[in-house]
Amino acid sequence: MNIQKSESLYQEALDVIVGGVNSPSRSFRAVGGGAPIFMKKAKGAYFWDEDGNRYIDYLAAFGPIILGHAHPAVHEAIVEASMNGVLYGTPTEKEVRFAQMLREAIPSMEQIRFVNSGTEAVMTTIRLARAYTGRDKILKFAGCYHGHSDLVLVAAGSGPSTLGIPDSAGIPQSIAQEVITIPYNDINALEEALNHWGNQIAAVLVEPLVGNFGIVPPVPGFLEKVNELVHQAGGLVIYDEVITGFRFHYGGIQTIFGVEPDLTALGKIIGGGLPIGAYGGRKEIMDKVAPMGPMYQAGTMAGNPLSISAGMACLQALSKPGLYEELSRKGKRLADAIVKLADEYRLSVTVNQYGGALTVYFTDQPVVDYASAQATDGERFAQFFRLMLEQGIYLAPSKYEAWFITTAHSEQDVDETIRAVDHAFSQMSN
Numbered sequence: 001m002n003i004q005k006s007e008s009l010y011q012e013a014l015d016v017i018v019g020g021v022n023s024p025s026r027s028f029r030a031v032g033g034g035a036p037i038f039m040k041k042a043k044g045a046y047f048w049d050e051d052g053n054r055y056i057d058y059l060a061a062f063g064p065i066i067l068g069h070a071h072p073a074v075h076e077a078i079v080e081a082s083m084n085g086v087l088y089g090t091p092t093e094k095e096v097r098f099a100q101m102l103r104e105a106i107p108s109m110e111q112i113r114f115v116n117s118g119t120e121a122v123m124t125t126i127r128l129a130r131a132y133t134g135r136d137k138i139l140k141f142a143g144c145y146h147g148h149s150d151l152v153l154v155a156a157g158s159g160p161s162t163l164g165i166p167d168s169a170g171i172p173q174s175i176a177q178e179v180i181t182i183p184y185n186d187i188n189a190l191e192e193a194l195n196h197w198g199n200q201i202a203a204v205l206v207e208p209l210v211g212n213f214g215i216v217p218p219v220p221g222f223l224e225k226v227n228e229l230v231h232q233a234g235g236l237v238i239y240d241e242v243i244t245g246f247r248f249h250y251g252g253i254q255t256i257f258g259v260e261p262d263l264t265a266l267g268k269i270i271g272g273g274l275p276i277g278a279y280g281g282r283k284e285i286m287d288k289v290a291p292m293g294p295m296y297q298a299g300t301m302a303g304n305p306l307s308i309s310a311g312m313a314c315l316q317a318l319s320k321p322g323l324y325e326e327l328s329r330k331g332k333r334l335a336d337a338i339v340k341l342a343d344e345y346r347l348s349v350t351v352n353q354y355g356g357a358l359t360v361y362f363t364d365q366p367v368v369d370y371a372s373a374q375a376t377d378g379e380r381f382a383q384f385f386r387l388m389l390e391q392g393i394y395l396a397p398s399k400y401e402a403w404f405i406t407t408a409h410s411e412q413d414v415d416e417t418i419r420a421v422d423h424a425f426s427q428m429s430n
């Protein structure tokens with residue numbers, strides 16, 4: 001495959017953009033390094049790179065592009081909105097209508113505030129939980145990514161209920177000390193942490209289905225127990241639905257699991273591909289937010305007409321009956337085919353699939369938490385990633401990411417992908 005232009009653009013990028021990329025997850029470091037592919041355009045389920053190669057896209061921009069690229073309704077909404085001015089700095093009717101759409105779909109979000117990214121949404125729910133409870137500590141689950149604000153870039157200490165250590169340079173130890181990290185799906189660790197720190201914990205931050213060390217669903221009863229124990233201890237439950245919101249049905253995954261948090265953070269899909277975030281929850285908690293209450297949060301770009309219009313068009317398209325069943329069916333077809341091929345080629349592969357999202361891990365063990373995801377074979381993944389790329393299948397360049405099926409992926413695209421997996425596995429089994 002000729003990627004000459006990507007390679008030369010990468011050299012130019014390295015000179016002017018740090019690391020050559022505007023988000024580290026776009027680099028190919030985790031899959032052996034070298035130039036990442038520079039894309040030129042995208043339509044439906046496909047990408048075309050600067051050298052003219054075509055790819056079937058399973059990255060979906062790390063989640064938002066659930067309708068495929070350049071979806072006509074989203075495109076029209078953006079063009080139309082842009083003709084009326086892109087930013088007012090005043091309230092608009094559309095913001096109200098969009099907030100009403102979100103609340104109807106996710107009833108636990110009694111009141112809502114729009115922000116500009118998932119990072120902002122999560123960061124603000126934490127500040128709000130602290131303001132509401134008057135407590136400082138946060139409990140999170142190891143390996144779950146919640147954006148890049150200081151508090152959530154903290155990794156586990158050495159034991160289940162030890163205080164965190166910074167996961168990034170530039171985060172003071174004093175901040176890391178406010179974060180307790182425990183393994184996902186581990187109720188004993190949660191009980192232990194709450195016994196120790198319960199009366200100091202403002203909130204537990206939960207991905208109700210993990211999307212950030214691959215797709216890892218909660219074990220039965222886990223979310224219910226989190227709510228019960230955290231509420232008993234006087235803390236709040238925050239769901240980070242930045243990935244899961246509108247990914248698996250028209251609303252939050254909280255509705256599918258039948259467990260409601262106190263606060264929810266959204267992003268990605270609800271902007272139809274434009275920058276957005278939103279947070280919301282029980283009115284009595286949201287009443288703490290300025291200008292109603294003492295917790296400050298603001299944004300020049302928040303609720304801008306372009307993001308709101310794109311998000312509304314995206315959600316309207318997603319409300320089509322049967323759409324999510326179709327995504328799920330394709331997700332399962334792909335996952336089943338990959339498992340079958342791995343068996344045929346005697347490769348150690350575990351596929352975690354939920355609805356239209358899946359992760360292919362190179363391991364013979366189940367993946368239920370961060371430790372089991374870390375233990376999977378990264379070199380095998382890198383080999384698989386390259387073999388798929390050469391065949392025009394674009395996966396996220398990390399063993400910890402998901403494949404996202406969009407409404408634009410056709411049966412033929414899935415067939416082509418399965419044939420590519422067959423070839424990749426045949427090479428890997430030699």
Ligand code: PLP
Nearest residue numbers: 117118119145146147242243267
């Ligand atoms: N929360 C989760 C679960 C995410 O996956 C991400 C991004 O990948 C974020 C928060 C941060 O969102 P953003 O990249 O829009 O700031």
